[in-house]
Amino acid sequence: MQWVERYKRNRWTISRVSGRWAHRFAIFYVIMVAATKKRACFATDHATVVRKIYQVRYLWFKRAKELMATGLWQPGHGITRSSADYTARRCLFCRPSCVFYAHGNSNKLRPCKQSRICPFCYARTVAYIYWNVRQYLNTRRKQADNEIVTCVVQKEYLAAKGFTPETGMVAGMHSPNVRRLRAVIEKHVQRYERQAKTIQRRTDGAMWSVIVEPKRRGWRIETRQYFVARAGTKLPVVRLVDAKTVYTKSAKIQTFVRSGKILGRFVRYPAGMLTAYADLAGIAMQATYGLRLRRGTGRFRTCGSGLAAAFKQASKKNERTKTQENAQAS
Numbered sequence: 669m670q671w672v673e674r675y676k677r678n679r680w681t682i683s684r685v686s687g688r689w690a691h692r693f694a695i696f697y698v699i700m701v702a703a704t705k706k707r708a709c710f711a712t713d714h715a716t717v718v719r720k721i722y723q724v725r726y727l728w729f730k731r732a733k734e735l736m737a738t739g740l741w742q743p744g745h746g747i748t749r750s751s752a753d754y755t756a757r758r759c760l761f762c763r764p765s766c767v768f769y770a771h772g773n774s775n776k777l778r779p780c781k782q783s784r785i786c787p788f789c790y791a792r793t794v795a796y797i798y799w800n801v802r803q804y805l806n807t808r809r810k811q812a813d814n815e816i817v818t819c820v821v822q823k824e825y826l827a828a829k830g831f832t833p834e835t836g837m838v839a840g841m842h843s844p845n846v847r848r849l850r851a852v853i854e855k856h857v858q859r860y861e862r863q864a865k866t867i868q869r870r871t872d873g874a875m876w877s878v879i880v881e882p883k884r885r886g887w888r889i890e891t892r893q894y895f896v897a898r899a900g901t902k903l904p905v906v907r908l909v910d911a912k913t914v915y916t917k918s919a920k921i922q923t924f925v926r927s928g929k930i931l932g933r934f935v936r937y938p939a940g941m942l943t944a945y946a947d948l949a950g951i952a953m954q955a956t957y958g959l960r961l962r963r964g965t966g967r968f969r970t971c972g973s974g975l976a977a978a979f980k981q982a983s984k985k986n987e988r989t990k991t992q993e994n995a996q997a998s
């Protein structure tokens with residue numbers, strides 16, 4: 669570890685948990701879920717939240733180290749040895765999101781951006797999704813439209829071949845399992861692509877995502893869809909033959925608490941990534957490599973990692989117009 673990074677690493681102490689809705693939301697549905705391995709836990713007091721964040725950090729550090737040490741997952745796919753090392757360190761020490769630090773947010777390691785597995789980067793994306801959805805619903809709410817939000821979740825289970833929790837994965841069975849899992853995920857993607865046009869036509873905004881969660885003996889593959897559409901619209905749910913619908917809920921956009929819960933189901937973190945067997949988590953990462961598993965149409969066209977860039981650009985533009993206005997005023 670280089671001294672600069674050690675210095676940065678030692679500097680961060682969480683002083684305050686963010687009170688913003690988007691951050692609270694991300695803490696509920698990502699950090700708490702990752703820490704408790706269960707459904708969202710709605711504790712909001714500072715001590716509990718900070719304790720959970722440290723728990724998740726420990727889980728993540730352990731998991732990332734295990735995956736990299738066993739060669740199951742290599743982040744970044746760096747060309748040079750030193751860049752690969754640097755990416756690995758960034759993952760291990762990825763800083764928690766949705767909190768404020770004792771010494772300000774400067775001087776900190778950059779986020780690792782492995783938002784498919786890193787709970788903190790996942791939480792950052794979720795906070796952006798919440799912002800985006802809330803912004804949109806706020807404008808629609810004033811028009812008193814008869815719009816509703818809906819979340820539909822379908823799940824499918826794939827048992828790992830040559831694997832038992834007691835003895836682990838049989839040697840040589842990793843790549844066959846990667847291929848099997850990837851085939852299932854690609855089937856989900858194809859189904860979606862076939863229907864994307866219909867979704868765009870019938871809804872004002874929709875998001876779709878595939879979440880792979882390692883379980884005790886295999887993987888749970890969830891296809892989650894979130895729609896904002898007029899009441900009475902026949903929702904273009906991507907039907908899958910082998911999948912079972914496990915969640916369907918709708919609410920009027922005016923009822924924010926419930927619609928927040930519905931969005932929460934859409935973005936919930938797959939806690940198994942941190943707690944299930946490393947072999948299964950590693951295979952899940954390899955099987956999803958290079959696939960775009962979060963997509964949107966209409967108002968939510970940008971709904972993955974692109975959101976961060978979009979928000980940055982928007983705030984820059986705001987600043988620019990503000991300074992222009994100021995210049996005009998003076």
Ligand SMILES: [Zn+2]
Pocket residue numbers: 759762763779780781782783786787788789790
């Ligand atoms: Zn990260």
